[in-house]
Amino acid sequence: MLKKRIIPCLDIKDGRTVKGTGFIDLKDAGDPVELAQKYALQGADELVFLDITATVENRKTLCELVEKIATAINIPFTVGGGIRTVDDAALLIRSGADKVSINSAAYNNPALIQDIATRFGTQCVVVAIDAKQIDNIWNVFTNGGRTDTGCEVTVWAQKAVGYGAGEILLTSMDNDGARNGYAISLTNAVCDTVSIPVIASGGAGCEEDFSTLFKTTKASAALAAGIFHYNKLSIPQLKDYLKTNQIPVR
Numbered sequence: 364m365l366k367k368r369i370i371p372c373l374d375i376k377d378g379r380t381v382k383g384t385g386f387i388d389l390k391d392a393g394d395p396v397e398l399a400q401k402y403a404l405q406g407a408d409e410l411v412f413l414d415i416t417a418t419v420e421n422r423k424t425l426c427e428l429v430e431k432i433a434t435a436i437n438i439p440f441t442v443g444g445g446i447r448t449v450d451d452a453a454l455l456i457r458s459g460a461d462k463v464s465i466n467s468a469a470y471n472n473p474a475l476i477q478d479i480a481t482r483f484g485t486q487c488v489v490v491a492i493d494a495k496q497i498d499n500i501w502n503v504f505t506n507g508g509r510t511d512t513g514c515e516v517t518v519w520a521q522k523a524v525g526y527g528a529g530e531i532l533l534t535s536m537d538n539d540g541a542r543n544g545y546a547i548s549l550t551n552a553v554c555d556t557v558s559i560p561v562i563a564s565g566g567a568g569c570e571e572d573f574s575t576l577f578k579t580t581k582a583s584a585a586l587a588a589g590i591f592h593y594n595k596l597s598i599p600q601l602k603d604y605l606k607t608n609q610i611p612v613r
Contacts, residue, residue: 368408368584384540414444433459480527535565542568554581
């Protein structure tokens with residue numbers, strides 16, 4: 364089994380880290396630069412930064428903040444939010460991002476995936492998919508979780524791979540912030556559909572949730588936010604637990 368990755372996520376609004384439930388009821392969770400430094404020192408394998416209101420507010424990602432974080436850490440750094448063009452992606456990569464995460468813009472214009480992959484390589488392109496169950500079918504939502512596309516998640520995931528996505532960041536809106544475990548059926552469906560790494564996101568509440576994810580799905584990484592931000596669990600604690608449970612981690 365390949366070693367699994369543990370990835371903290373910084374959801375950013377107005378320059379601060381926030382955390383909500385089901386993409387709403389956002390609460391302050393701290394200074395993003397301080398949190399980024401903490402997670403890098405604790406042994407996080409990567410860090411994800413999502414400017415969660417950039418698309419809705421029709422603006423670009425906060426590049427100055429990206430640059431500050433990139434300077435403060437020494438681990439792979441993925442940045443998303445408000446990326447609509449290859450030039451937007453280039454600006455973030457120049458600011459210190461190792462990968463870019465595209466969500467609504469990728470769905471609305473799949474050629475963007477191909478354009479970024481052609482310029483920077485598929486390893487730089489993370490396609491983020493926000494999923495919510497509608498009548499027992501997992502649908503893709505865009506626009507910060509506000510718009511139901513009516514497209515089934517595995518259909519879009521497969522299409523994204525065809526355009527050159529190097530990785531899928533899969534978030535269950537139903538599980539987000541609920542701390543009742545990851546969406547196993549959703550994760551399995553996507554992992555069984557695509558041949559690229561899948562990062563599972565949404566629902567981590569305790570060590571067992573990570574263990575269940577890795578033992579019952581092919582997810583290559585687990586992303587979490589609130590459980591780390593509010594010191595419910597530290598990354599060293601989690602990695603020790605997973606190693607004890609025979610799950611290989613970096």
